[in-house]
Structures are given as structure tokens and as C-alpha cells.
């Protein structure tokens with residue numbers, strides 16, 4: 001079995017008095033691609049927030065490359081090799097190039113190293129290069145998603161966390177983004193993606209966790225689900241299949 005790139009154990013978390021996660025255990029091996037699926041509101045995004053360091057769990061531990069990072073803030077986790085892509089969040093009042101520079105900030109890249117990293121991102125996304133001096137707030141949804149993913153080309157993470165590829169984007173754009181993630185994976189980046197769409201997740205990942213009411217209730221390899229639409233349907237409907 002591959003060594004863990006990222007893992008968590010016994011995670012409990014919530015918002016004020018409302019508990020959302022109940023003892024969640026998840027692991028992502030080095031270079032592995034893993035998905036977390038489940039119906040609306042089961043706590044997928046909350047799990048991502050805990051893993052990325054945006055939210056401190058009430059109980060449990062998060063480990064990054066074997067090191068306990070439970071109390072480590074999000075920005076320092078970036079320096080330890082963890083990048084997070086959530087929605088289409090970019091700095092709207094900054095240009096495309098300025099956004100890419102901001103993404104490099106936690107890594108303290110400067111001078112030629114920073115220019116090379118940004119040029120590398122533009123080489124993958126020529127469309128962003130054409131719009132390099134445009135404010136991020138004026139990009140289309142798909143372009144903004146490219147910009148957010150270009151962050152990963154600047155940060156070159158050991159583990160990438162993604163919240164929903166498929167949300168509000170045209171299938172052709174989603175296809176392009178999946179291709180980029182496969183490319184990053186070939187370069188060694190492990191992936192944990194939270195997805196509403198099982199089909200999108202299955203087109204990418206090696207292994208899938210299914211959540212229900214704040215807990216992981218099933219784990220399957222993508223190969224094991226390939227010819228089982230009945231099983232996938234039951235898992236997404238919360239059927240404890």
C-alpha cells in the first residue's frame with residue numbers, strides 16, 4: 001500500500017452547537033486520486049475545510065505526509081504541500097497575473113522562480129495569458145475556474161483538495177479541468193475531490209468514499225463501481241448499500 005500523503009482520523013466538526021461530522025476517517029495515498037461523494041449537506045465541504053486548515057476539528061487528527069497538522073493554519077499547510085481549490089474564488093479586484101503572484105505568496109517564491117512558475121501556468125492556460133491584465137472579477141466562470149486551478153501549477157502541491165469540479169460549468173470546461181488534474185497527477189500530485197457528480201468523480205479517481213449524515217458509510221474502488229449503476233444510485237440516495 002502507498003504511504004499516506006494526507007489522512008484524517010476520528011474527525012468531529014461543526015458550526016457552533018451544530019455537529020456536522022461524526023468520526024470521519026479518510027486517507028489519500030501518495031500520488032493517489034480519491035473522491036468523496038454523497039448527497040447535499042452531508043458534510044463534504046466541512047471535511048474539506050478541516051483538511052485544508054480553514055476549520056479546526058472538535059476532535060480527531062489530520063496528518064500531512066505523516067506529520068500531525070491538526071493545529072497548523074491553512075497558509076502553513078500550503079507550504080507543507082497542500083493546495084485547496086474551492087469554487088471559483090479568485091481575488092476579483094486583482095488581475096490574472098496578480099492573482100497568480102498571490103497564490104505563490106505562502107511559498108515565498110520570488111524573482112526567476114516565481115516568473116517561471118507563472119509562465120508555466122500560462123503555458124498550460126494560454127487563455128489566461130491572453131487575459132493576464134484583466135481583473136479576475138471580469139472573467140467568465142470557466143476562465144475563473146482555470147485561474148483557480150492555475151494556482152496548483154504555481155504551488156505544485158503534494159496533495160490537492162478540490163471542492164466540486166462540476167458545479168455550474170459547461171461539460172467541455174469540466175473535461176478540460178479534469179485533464180489538467182490528470183496531468184498534475186502524472187507529475188506526482190495526489191488528489192482528494194469532493195463531488196456531487198459521481199460520474200465526474202468516477203472519470204478521475206482510483207477510489208471513492210461515500211458519506212451520509214456526517215460519516216463515511218462506504219468505500220469502493222472506481223473499478224469496483226464501474227459496472228454497478230445500481231450500487232452507485234443506492235449509495236447516492238443514502239441506501240447503505
Ligand SMILES: Nc1ncnc2c1ncn2[C@@H]1O[C@H](COP(=O)(O)OP(=O)(O)OP(=O)(O)O)[C@@H](O)[C@H]1O
Nearest residue numbers: 015018020038039040041042043044045046047196
Ligand atoms: N457556516 C455554517 N454555519 C452553520 N451551518 C453550516 C455552515 N456551513 C455549512 N453548514 C451546515 O453544515 C451541513 C454540512 O454542510 P456542507 O457544506 O459541509 O455539506 P456538503 O456535503 O458539502 O453539501 P453540498 O453537497 O450541498 O455542498 C449542512 O447542514 C449545512 O447547512
